[in-house]
Amino acid sequence: MTAFRAIVLEHFRHPRNRGPLDDATASAEGANPLCGDRIRVQVRVIGDTIHDARFTADACAICIAAASVLTAHVRGMPVNDAARVEPRWIHTALEGEPPAGRAKCATLPLDTLRRALAASGGVAP
Amino acid sequence: MTDGLIDQSEPLLSNEPSVALATLVAATGSTSKKVGTKMIVGESGRLIGGVTIGGCVDAQVVEAADALLETGGRRVLSISLDDDEAWEIGLTCGGTVDVLIERVNVHDIVDPVAAAHVAARASLARGESAVIATPLDGEPAALVLSEAGARHGTLGDAALDDAAAEIAADVMAGGSRIAPIENAGATRQYFFDRQSPPTTVVIIGAGQIAMSLTRMARELDMRTIVVDGRERYATRERFPDADEIRVGMPSEIVAAIAPTKRVAVVLIAHDYKYELPVLRALLRSPVGYIGMLGSRKRGDAVRALLSEEGFTDEELARIHTPIGLDIGGKSPPEVAVSILGELVAVRSGKRA
Secondary structure (H helix, E strand, C coil), X not given: CCHHHHHHHHHHHCCCCECCCCCCCEEEEEECCCCCCEEEEEEEEECCEEEEEEEEEECXXXXXXXXXXXXXXXXXXXXHHHHCCCHHHHHHHCCCCCXXXXXXXXXXXXXXXXXXXXXXXXXXX | CCCCHHHHHHHHHHHCCEEEEEEEEEEEECCCCCCCCEEEEECCXXXXXXXXXXXXXXXXXXXXXXXXXXXXCEEEEEEECCCHHHHHCCCCCCEEEEEEEEEEECXXXXXXXXXXXXXXXHHHHCCCCEEEEEECCCCCCEEEEECCCCEEEECCCHHHHHHHHHHHHHHHHXXXXXXXXXXXXXXXXXXXXXXXXXXXXXXXCCCHHHHHHHHHHHHCCEEEEEEECCCCCCCCCCCCCCCEEEECCHHHHHHHHCCCCCEEEEECCCCHHHHHHHHHHHCCCCCCEEEECCCHHHHHHHHHHHHHCCXXXXXXXXXXXXXXXXXXXXXXXXXXXXXXXXXXXXXXCCCC
């Protein structure tokens, strides 16, 4: 098993930060329209800092794993820095790139996080 | 009413001043229909439903109903299912059926039977069962008791209504039947007619099998709700027969429906991204049926994952997978027939 696959499966089985964020200050929902991944990312932004980030998803293992590593990464991070996280950071965190045709599975959480941050008034999406 | 008769009877009821309502109130031997099954005979000759599988028995009911539309009132018609000639060649089922036939003035708000059916329909629309109690002879009267305990109408006095309410509670659980009530020194027979809301089938995955399911379920008196995360799939154009279409996160939609024992959830997306979260939302709910498309091996893998999360063997045994009866079909309509066959078997108590 590749490192990518092992990490994805580990996060899929034991996702970090899965579940609703009761005191969220902003939220966004995203979907991959053909494969059907659906995710909601919620953040609690105080001042310029992300104090908490959680996600809820009916999504594939790659999408769940990406959301898991991403929400853990941006906790405590300035909003502007979080908004500049690139897809390649997710590839690095998962120690590999998704197979052909699955790139959007990994980037959906990032796109949705950016929209949540925009909704919080922090940055442009 | 049952077997989709409510929907079918709408055009008839709006065009007929009165109808004869025939209800199978008792049966012995091997009959093909449940006690409570109904037929409506219109003054114009229209027929909806049937109290037996057909043949000469229904013909006798229609004949009696036609006569009763002339004279008014009500009667119980007892019909033997034995037939001397059929007996000779071994083609008789045997037994008897008792059919209550009553004239109902459909648009008369003081007609107790018409009013009772209107009240029962309101109860069904709220998702509650209802029992209509009505005497088998004498002056027409009807009392409707809803699952939540509400009463509508009367059998004549408070003591009778209280006695009927006690029996209705038992009928609500066990099914329609005749029962005697003693009041003021006399005993009269009453029919307790249990009417239940239709099964709601929540379909997860708006693919081709779902399209067949929504078309066929309507014929079986089942409501359908199509659920998918993909707007392009879950469209009214693709699902003209669905009662509802909901797009969003399937596990959240299912949780919001708060499935009761009258709800069946069929997972036919064949995609773990929906199956696992929806199953997490269902396995500890009172939902009546959970079925999942896929092989036995795949079903075992899903159960193993959920077992790791703490679901018990008993909870995981609620998942019917492979879904449906084994009829050897492969095409979407054939798979839909197999799934609906299993749902009918569960509804009739032939399968758990």
